[in-house]
Amino acid sequence: MNSHLRKDILSSNWVIVSNDREFRPNEYRAKIKCPFCPGNEKETPPAICELKDLKGWYIRVVPNKYPALTLENKNFQESEGLNKKFYVKGHHEVIIEDRNHFKKINEIKHLDKVLEIYALRMKELYSLKNVKYVMLFRNYGQNAGASLIHPHSQIISMPLLPLRVSDELKHFKTYHLKNKKCAMCDILSDEKKFKKRIIFENSHFVAFAPFASRFNFEIWVSPVNHEPDFYKETEFKKLSEALKNVFSKLHYSIKDLSYNMIIHTAPSGEKKFHWHIEILPKIAMPAGFEWGSGFYINSLSPERISEILNKGIKFRY
């Protein structure tokens, strides 16, 4: 059975049922031959693009072998009583970010080039027909749902706007209607004014623990100037500097850090959106209260997080 979408009748939940992914290798559960290490290139589908130096490739983009969405589907619906399955097309790629199996993101020397490749692939996928949204994310560590250790990110294109993105866009637009300004621009100027939650800043970027952090050590990185799209005119060297600073601090304070990192970029053509990166460490697991309510309980305020990270305190958990 091919991947397809299902919508819950009792909620706004959409689910991608992707049986193939049951069989993907998981390095945290069994010994495997890493498909992303140099020499094992045959374990992945052929590369979409590669950056090379004298030793071979150092960044490599490949189609995901166990895709959540594929181009194989025809667009059609299948009914069963009240329920419908939606077969849709999508892309799912993997960006292998370094040759070295164990590198942390802040240890990747050419991180600015990795970010440029993120932007390049994003731009390319947005240019294709029927692509409504392109999501780029990075899972690191077992608690964050990663299945492979080798440094990599994933990029998925979708023919519909995901719930979280349409919710965000709605909030940007409502705020703009009321205040004639961008919400993120105002948030950044507040953060710079109060200086209670800033983790790092340079001429182009601010990294801060957001006021309503859902997770322990949640951090957002945002360009100072208003820009909806990640892949346009981004200062990759400056962004690389910001990310290296933030992740050095996180890895220093938190032993065995696991995290999800997500690039929130505007849906195609939307101007009332300010792109940013959300870093979501997974220390405490979301539990029954979170799943039942849609609310979050956070046992550490972002003000305390900023203190822990900026003073270089080792966090015990």
Add this chain to the structure above:
Amino acid sequence: MNSHLRKDILSSNWVIVSNDREFRPNEYRAKIKCPFCPGNEKETPPAICELKDLKGWYIRVVPNKYPALTLENKNFQESEGLNKKFYVKGHHEVIIEDRNHFKKINEIKHLDKVLEIYALRMKELYSLKNVKYVMLFRNYGQNAGASLIHPHSQIISMPLLPLRVSDELKHFKTYHLKNKKCAMCDILSDEKKFKKRIIFENSHFVAFAPFASRFNFEIWVSPVNHEPDFYKETEFKKLSEALKNVFSKLHYSIKDLSYNMIIHTAPSGEKKFHWHIEILPKIAMPAGFEWGSGFYINSLSPERISEILNKGIKFRY
């Protein structure tokens, strides 16, 4: 700093910041004296109610020592620039369900009595002023965010409707407006007709893997007859039978099962709602895609889950 609520400007997210909870004991991380075992009653605040036999209590309800919401707050708001903190009142109780530290839920002999106590506390909390919603949930196992092994559930009262519940209520109402019927009543009659996802049924309850399951092995248990409120006229013996069957199957098929269980009951006075229990096993972790999109990827269809559980297949992961 007392627990308080924060709302994110860029999304519909609400967060309870509860610094006290940083210090609660975690049995999965360090050896502790179990505060819920007989003999250690002084480790918890005094009991709200107890059921006893000749050997002492066998069910015990206590206030949570590390509450997410408390009655100590006065209702007030505090501003900092764009942001607001909302100090609100709420209850947070723990239901200790058995004397035995290691009992699984399906091994609790008096499970029907546990369910009756759930209902009793829920009814009591709903009768109090300013309570808009009462949520009962059970976290079991480390991957589900539990911090203690001893069998227990938690109950939290809130002065506002949580996002997930208001979303659910909206969907029940929209469906009713369109079809003049309850969505869950229709779902149950579909499930009984197609018989592809049913895990268990008796005269009063149906347990099934929902069509749009978010998680591997997600199961819902719902009364056959339309009833908005969990705490009214529930057949606890029949419900206990259904839960014991479902959890025996889950524990048989899944080694080291972790799960969240949530009772979805109607907000006070709402009739267009059909109560049900959601069981959410935590096998694969939600990752970057899920957090970024608000969508879910499920690598196992509910049809396959029903086969695995009903044929008694050991699931390898």
